[in-house]
Amino acid sequence: MLKLILGRAGCGKTTAVLERLCQAGRERRQVLMVPEQQSHQAERALCKAGGDGVSLYAEVLSFSRLANRVFLAAGGSGEPELDSGGRLLLMYQAVKAVSPELTVYARPSRRPAFLENLLATVDELKSCCVQPQLLLQAGEEVEGPEGDKLRDLGLICGAYQALTARTALDPRDRLTRTAEKLAACPWAKDMDLWLDGFTDFTPQQGEVLAQLMAQAYQMTVTLTCDHLEEDEGGTGIFSPARRTAAMLLRLAKERGISCEVEMLSSNCSSRVSALEKVERELFGPQGEPAPCEGAVELHRALTPRSEVEWAASRIRTLVREEGLRYRDIEVTARDFGTYQPLIESVFPRYQVPVFASAMTDILEKPILTLVTAALETVAGGYRYDDVFRYLKTGLTDLPEEDRDLLENYVLKWNLRGSRWTQTKPWNMHPRGYGFPMTEEDKALLERLDRARRQVAEPLELLRKNTNKTGDGQAIALYSFLEEIGLPERLEERVAALRQREQPALAEEYRQLWEIVCGGLEQCAQLLGEIPMELEEFAALFRLVLSQYDVGTIPVSLDRVTAGETTRQTGQHGKVLFLLGADDASIPQVSTPAGLLSDDDRSLLACYGLELNQTARDLLYREMTTVYLTCARPTQKLIVSWPGQSGAGEERRPCFLVERLRLLFSDLTVEREEDLYGRFRLQAPLPALEQAGRSQSAHDALLALPEYAPMVERLDRAARWERGRLSRGAVERLYGHRVPMSASRMDKYKSCHFSYFMRYGLQAEPRKPAGFTAPEYGTFVHYVLEHVLKDDAFQQTTLPGWEDEQDQERRDRVAELTRQAVEQYVREELGGLEQQSERFQYLFRRLLRSVQAVVDNVTQEIWASKFRPISFELGFGSGKDLPPVELTVGDVTLSITGFVDRVDGWEKDGRLYLRVVDYKTGRKSFDLTEVWNGLGLQMLLYLFTLEDRGEKFYGKPVEGAGVLYLPARDAIIKGSRSMSDDAWRKQLDKELTRSGLVLSDPAVLDAMEEPGETGYRFLPLKVSKSTGEISGEALATAEQLGKLGGHIQKVLEEICQEIAQGNIAADPFWRGPEKNACRYCDYAQACHFEEGRGGDGKRWLASVKSREFWENVAREEN
Secondary structure (H helix, E strand, O other): OEEEEEEEEOHHHHHHHHHHHHHHHHOEEEEEEOOHHHHHHHHHHHHHOHHHHHHHOEEEEEHHHHHHHHHHHOOOOOOEEEEHHHHHHHHHHHHHHHHHHOOOOOOOHHHHOOOHHHHHHHHHHHHHHOOOOHHHHHHOOOHHHHHHHHHHHHHHHHHHHHHHOOEEEOOHHHHHHHHHHHHHHHOOOOOOEEOOOOHHHHHHHEEEEEEEEHHHHHHEEEEOOOOOEEEOOOOOOHHHHHHHHHHHHHHHHHOOOEEEEEEOOOOOOOHHHHHHHHHHHOOOOOOOOOOOOOOOEEEOOOHHHHHHHHHHHHHHHHHHHOOOOOOHHHEOOOOHHHHHHHHHHHHHHHOOOEEOOOOOOHHHHHHHHHHHHHHHHHOOOOHHHHHHHOOOOOOOOOOOOHHHHHHHHHHHHOOHHHHOOOOOOOOOOOOOOOOOOOHHHHHHHHHHHHHHHHHHHHHHHHHOOOOOOOOHHHHHHHHHHHHHOOHHHHHHHHHHHHHHOOOOHHHHHHHHHHHHHHHHHHHHHHHHHOOOOOHHHHHHHHOOOOOOOOOOOOOOOEEEEEEEEEOOOOOOOEEEEEEOOOOOOOOOOOOOOOOOOHHHHHHHHHOOOOOOOOHHHHHHHHHHHHHHHHOOOEEEEEEEEEEEEEOOOOOEOOOOHHHHHHHEEOOOOHHHHHHEEEEEEHHHHHHHHHHHHHHHHHHHHOOOOOOOOHHHHHHHHHHHOOOOOOOOHHHHHOEEEEEOOHHHHHHHHHHHHHHHHHHHHOOOOOOOOOOOOHHHHHHHHHHHHHHHOOOOHHHOOOOOHHHHHHHHHHHHHHHHOHHHHHHHHHHOOOHHHHOOOOHHHHHHHHHHHHHHHHHHHHHHHHOOOOEEEEEEEEEEOOOOOOOOOEEEOOOOEEEEEEEEEEEEEEEEEEEEEEEEEEOOOOOOOHHHHOOOOOOOOHHHHEEEHHHHHHHOOOOOOOEEEEEEEEEEOOOOHHHHHOOOHHHHHHHHHOOOOOOEEEEHHHHHHHHHEEOOOOOOOOEEEEOOOOOOEOOOOOHHHHHHHHHHHHHHHHHHHHHHHHHOOOOOOEEEEEEOEEEEOOOOOOHHOOOOOOOOOOOOEOOOOOOOOHHHHHHHHHHHO
16 A cells, blocks of 8 residues: 655644554555665654664665565675776776767767766666667767767667676676565565655656555555645746655556655644644745744845854854754755855864764875875976875875975975986085075985975876776875875874874864775776776876775764755754855756756757656755755744855855745844844954954953963953063074175064064075076076176276178177177076077077167266276175174174176376165166165175275275166167167166265266267266256265264164064065065065054155255254
8 A cells, every 4th residue: 555645844744653653563564665875864753753772673774774674584685896086097998898889978988077978968867767779779860960969878888788798797786686675575565664755756766656655554655745736837946746646656656656645734743833823835825924933034144254143153052052052053054165165174163063964075185185196296297286196195104394395395496207316415505596505505405305205206106006007006006105104104193093082073183084995996806907008097096086085983972963955855854044045055956967968958858768857857956955954943933144256256146135024024134243243252362353353342242250371361462572682582583793785674663573584484485496686687687697707898098989800890899799698597597408498598588688778888988088907896704895884782683795897087196986786677777766764785885895895806996886777678669670779778778777976077977988979888968058067976076975964873783673672563664566565575474554553654755866865964964
């Protein structure tokens, strides 16, 4: 007999089934069948209803457990069966076998990822009892690409079915085999079968039910619907259940089995009246709005994270104030993938225990990450991402410090491929281009090379494996895992986790290792001698591993349950939180898995091959899911949504929110912004964080005895300023003698905190080696120094400017430049052959710019009486001149560095010196920065040469000025269409000098005699009417002398501030485009916040020439 019990959600169907089952248990064997995910809850409910002795006559089964029972009774339980990974491997073989015959899927079949879609299609076909020959028949009868597609699928499915028949059984055939066994074995004879919690059944399940129906004394099925007849065109919330009822009645009629339909209308649930109204009227005729009296709540959050925070806070309130247990509360979301990581992160911070009943990405687990990353490292040519994904699992034997050093080096030099496996040692400088190789650098390089070999040697076992078959690749991978000691390391970790009382995590590690070993066994067994390159095996094995999952159970009973709406439909708790109720998530528009489109399904339906639901059916089914979700709670339904997604996209509430508001007269939307963060006061950690943001929250917590000590500590921390180091810390970080270069000095005056990070903590930023401004500058310095040392630039008289001589000079300069470039490539870069193609291209592109800079500089020198007399003149211990030192208290500032070039001109027994600095960026001489202590390098060196130069050069020295030469990549727009003269003028403009020069007519004439259009090289102007020379670069000897005093004062300030331990985040600021923060490498460590903890911008007001010299004079007085 078949009996259908129909009724709306909450009308008592499950209660009635349990009561009647227990009563009938005295007479017959009872079996309660429920969906897989509801079996544990159903067992608890059955024990509660029937008492301790219920297991003597009743049991709870899902369809998979039912199959096991039948196989035990009828035989077949010992037959080998594929697991998830084995199914994928067998599908791979099937596709390989028929690939020459495929048309539509000939190319996609070569991609391993295609196999997952094929398996989903096979699952659907098997669940709908569609045999491969039926697909082939339909494909032959249909013309065009649609027929070719069906034919291809028929061929693939047929090959797969043949392979499973020879190898092992497909678990998706279990129910088909169960139906066949039941036809010969009366397993269910004289039993009572009760099916509860189902909405529909697949045709495959229908075949099993037909056999059970014929054997059982009575089969009772509960369905959630209001009546039997379909009167909504198949689009109502109860339409799926009505279709299921019609299918069951048809099966019973075909077998001559009597049927009975019972309609439950009484309400047996304990739902409050407002939630009864929701269940009755949400998708039905609506009555007059009524008060909900707090049974329904609506909340609009700002972001998904704050939405989860509010939910956690609300749960704490419900537990504390309304006497609920955590297990009475359920949290669900239609798009649970977005909310799961937030729930797992936020709920523990609010001390809310939670169990998330959702699958996680198993490939993100460390063990599987190590395996897949190792394969992809070797198959992909040692790409950075793959190598360090492998190393950062923490399961290799490489020490963490070596790994970090190795990562810095690999990023610096963009190392991949054969660079990892070369027999020669690595020889690229650990700091990049242009640095001298110190003993410390050599030791680091040796350490890096050892680490590289330690990483690469076991990986090379995979790459050099000669057995290029599925079996051979699997054996090679297991040998590699043994070589790196993974089995032993996992044993140690599992033992340590058990000692730390983390049995769940220890069990997870054990299961993951079994998955890896099982996957390798499947590969060896099923792939056998199939030829397979490592790249293909890596992609395939990753897919194999992705087919498995790790089982988890709640570690305690009193926990909030969180999960996706479709997985939670059988549970009935007191309170339900529906998160993410925005119009992008509800209804969720999805397409069926697999390769069959809605058109394919319609086409197959014409041949009597009914498949699963179309995309349209799934959309209608969404309404059923929403109904069942909202009908679950008995005391409160709490619906929330974010105003914007995690990516910042605007979100609006879904249709459900408006429908709920129409049902109740007192239902309003609570907005997060109106709460002012009060909900964060429900747990200690969030409350303390809120106390730091809100004075009212701070005062409220301070008044509570249990919170007062923590708030006081928070206050103390808030008063701390990062801007001071203790005297002892200064000594440990910097010592008594603080080394200071020009770049360090600029860094210190730009921002004290940035200087502390770079030179105090030695936190060097990661930067790839390449020809950026510093490296390009080193290159230009090298070339100019080698060119200008030639005898042609040491003449004391100017040659004539006849065309022939000018061309000879140009040719000579070009030859000198070529020789210098070749020497640099050979000595500093080790040859271009070692560099990447992109590097070679960029380097060659720079050569024209270098030649342009060299030509410009040489022409300036030939037009000047000043001659280069020193290159790379060093200040410091062991260099040309001693360091510039200044002592304040017990701290000595020791300034070292190099002058790119010193030009000299002798007159009346005195040597006039001009300091030249090659600037490869856009930086120029700026009086505003000089006044504020920035860019002092050249001036400091000039004044030092005035003081010490006589001893070095053997003649009295007079400072003639400082010049910045823009030695950058001078790219002239439109240069291809310009005349040579126009191009030269534009280039001269790009390479205009800046700086200060002595306003002595004789000195200026010696530097450059102005032509008809004025000065070509010096940053000065000549009046056409009076011949007067003007410009901000002019300075008298008296002014330069007073400027030396200003620089002395700046150095004293730096010395005092270092001694006082100043590390304040006080970046200089001249606007959004020019400030110390714009390109700072330490922004992520700094978290600069204006006005907090001593943070503040130092605004540098623009200083014009006249004001600058007035300030200098005033300071002197």
